[in-house]
Amino acid sequence: MRELNRERDYSQMTSMSFKGMDIISVSDLTKDQIEEILNLANKMIPYAKGEKTTKALEGKILANLFFEPSTRTRLSFESAMIRLGGSNIGITDQQNSSVAKGETLADTIRTVECYADAIVLRHPKEGAARLAAKFSEKPVINCGDGPGQHPTQTLVDLFTMRREQGSMKDKNVVLVGDLKYGRTVHSLVEALALFGANLTFVAPDILQIPQESVKILEKAGVSTNLESNLENAIADADVLYVTRIQKERFPDQSEYEKVAGSYKVDNTVLREAKKSLTIMHPLPRVDEIAPEVDYTENAKYFKQTFNAVPIRMAILSLIIGGQV
Amino acid sequence: MRDFRVTPIRNGTVIDHIECGQALKVLHIMGVGEVRSTISVLMHVPSKDGGWKDVVKVEDRELDPREVDKISLLAPNATINIIRDFNVAEKYKVKMPEVVKGIVKCDNPNCITNVQREPVDTEFIVESKSPVVLRCLYCDRIQGDFTERLI
Numbered sequence: 346m347r348e349l350n351r352e353r354d355y356s357q358m359t360s361m362s363f364k365g366m367d368i369i370s371v372s373d374l375t376k377d378q379i380e381e382i383l384n385l386a387n388k389m390i391p392y393a394k395g396e397k398t399t400k401a402l403e404g405k406i407l408a409n410l411f412f413e414p415s416t417r418t419r420l421s422f423e424s425a426m427i428r429l430g431g432s433n434i435g436i437t438d439q440q441n442s443s444v445a446k447g448e449t450l451a452d453t454i455r456t457v458e459c460y461a462d463a464i465v466l467r468h469p470k471e472g473a474a475r476l477a478a479k480f481s482e483k484p485v486i487n488c489g490d491g492p493g494q495h496p497t498q499t500l501v502d503l504f505t506m507r508r509e510q511g512s513m514k515d516k517n518v519v520l521v522g523d524l525k526y527g528r529t530v531h532s533l534v535e536a537l538a539l540f541g542a543n544l545t546f547v548a549p550d551i552l553q554i555p556q557e558s559v560k561i562l563e564k565a566g567v568s569t570n571l572e573s574n575l576e577n578a579i580a581d582a583d584v585l586y587v588t589r590i591q592k593e594r595f596p597d598q599s600e601y602e603k604v605a606g607s608y609k610v611d612n613t614v615l616r617e618a619k620k621s622l623t624i625m626h627p628l629p630r631v632d633e634i635a636p637e638v639d640y641t642e643n644a645k646y647f648k649q650t651f652n653a654v655p656i657r658m659a660i661l662s663l664i665i666g667g668q669v
Numbered sequence: 670m671r672d673f674r675v676t677p678i679r680n681g682t683v684i685d686h687i688e689c690g691q692a693l694k695v696l697h698i699m700g701v702g703e704v705r706s707t708i709s710v711l712m713h714v715p716s717k718d719g720g721w722k723d724v725v726k727v728e729d730r731e732l733d734p735r736e737v738d739k740i741s742l743l744a745p746n747a748t749i750n751i752i753r754d755f756n757v758a759e760k761y762k763v764k765m766p767e768v769v770k771g772i773v774k775c776d777n778p779n780c781i782t783n784v785q786r787e788p789v790d791t792e793f794i795v796e797s798k799s800p801v802v803l804r805c806l807y808c809d810r811i812q813g814d815f816t817e818r819l820i
Contacts (some may be wrong), residue, residue: 370809381767383784449784449786449788450787468781470781470784471779471809471810473779475781475806475807476781476782476787479789490781493809494809
C-alpha cells in the first residue's frame with residue numbers, strides 16, 4: 346500500500362475530468378472522484394434494473410479483454426454497456442486470439458483500440474493494465490492484473506456499503522480471510538480509510554494484513570485492530586467483509602483445513618452480531634460463508650453482485666462520455 | 670604525504686564522494702570490461718568532512734546521462750568531475766531522478782515489465798532518497814536490493 350495523500354484541491358474538478366480517463370488503481374482516484382462515481386451509480390440503479398432505458402452510449406463499443414477467468418466482472422461490464430445502449434466485443438479465451446501466436450499485450454491493445462471506445466482488461470501479469478494504458482489512446486479499465494489492483498470492485502464494495510449503511514464515517518468494518526494476498530482487500534482498505542471507517546482485520550497470522558499497510562493506515566489517522574478470533578470481532582461490526590482463504594497459500598493441506606474452518610461464517614458465529622450487520626463477499630466463495638447465511642437479512646453479497654452494474658454504468662458513461 | 674595515492678589524469682572522469690564500499694558497483698555500472706583505458710579505484714580514503722569515501726578515476730572516458738542516473742542510485746552524494754587537459758572542466762553532484770527509467774529491472778517476476786518482448790522500459794517512482802526506495806510504476810511493488818538488478 347502506498348502513502349495515503351489525497352489532500353489536493355479538487356474543487357474545480359467536474360465530470361469532464363473523467364472523459365478519456367484510465368481507471369487503473371483506486372489510488373489514482375481522489376475522494377471527490379470516488380464520490381462522483383458513487384452518486385452517479387445511484388442514479389443508474391433503475392437503468393441497471395431495466396426499469397428505465399437509455400441510449401447514452403448508443404453507437405459506442407466496449408472491448409472486454411479477459412485473459413483470466415471471470416464471471417461477474419465480465420458479465421456486469423457487458424450488461425452495463427448494453428444497459429447504456431452500447432455494444433460489446435471481446436476476447437475471453439486467449440487461445441482464440443493472436444496472443445496464442447505470441448503477440449505482445451502492447452500490440453493487442455494497439456489493435457483493439459482501433460475497434461472500440463474503451464477497453465476493459467483482466468490479465469495475469471501485474472502492471473498489465475498500466476502498460477495497456479500507455480499504449481492505448483482509448484481509456485483502459487483495470488479489472489484485475491494478477492494479484493494486483495481491481496479498482497472497480499473496490500467501487501462496487503464502497504457503493505454497497507453506502508447503500509446498506511449510509512455514511513461510512515466511524516463505521517466498524519471487519520475484514521476477514523486472506524488479507525495478505527487478497528486482490529480486493531488492499532485497495533478497499535485504502536478507500537475505506539478515505540471515508541473514515543474503523544478497520545478490524547481478522548486473519549490467521551500467515552494471511553494477516555501486512556504491518557506496512559497497518560502503519561500507513563495509522564499514520565493517516567485510521568483506527569485499526571488486528572484480531573485472530575472472528576467471534577470477538579463480529580459483535581461491534583457494521584460491515585463484515587469476507588474473502589476466500591486460498592488453499593494454494595498453504596503448504597500443508599491439513600493446516601489449510603484447520604484455518605479455513607475457524608474463519609467460516611455461519612449462523613452460530615453471527616449470534617452476537619448487530620441486527621443491521623452487512624455481510625459482503627466479492628465472490629466466488631468456496632465455503633467461508635455457510636449457505637444458511639444467504640437467507641438472513643444480513644447477507645448482501647448478491648446485492649453487491651447487482652451493484653456492479655450501476656457502478657460500471659457510471660464509470661463507462663463518465664469515461665466514454667454519455668449523459669443519462 | 671598527498672591525500673591521493675594515484676596521479677592526476679589528463680582526460681576523463683573522476684567520481685568522488687562515493688559512499689564507502691560502493692566503488693566496485695560503480696565500476697560495474699560503467700561496464701569496466703569494455704573500458705579501454707586506465708581505471709583507478711580508491712577505497713576507504715579520508716574525506717574532508719572527516720568521514721570516509723571511495724573514489725573512481727576513469728581515463729579518456731566521460732559518463733552518459735544514463736550512467737549518471739545509475740550512479741545516483743548507488744552513491745547519491747557522489748560528485749562527477751570531468752577532466753580535460755588536467756583541469757576540472759565540469760563538476761557537478763549527481764541528482765537522483767524523481768522517476769528512474771529503464772535502468773533497473775523489477776524484482777517482481779510477475780510484473781509485466783519482466784515479460785520478454787513487451788516493448789516497454791521499466792519505471793520506478795523514487796519514494797525515498799535516503800535510503801533509496803523505489804516503487805514499480807507498473808506493478809506497484811516496493812523494490813528490494815536493486816543494486817544487483819541494474820540493467
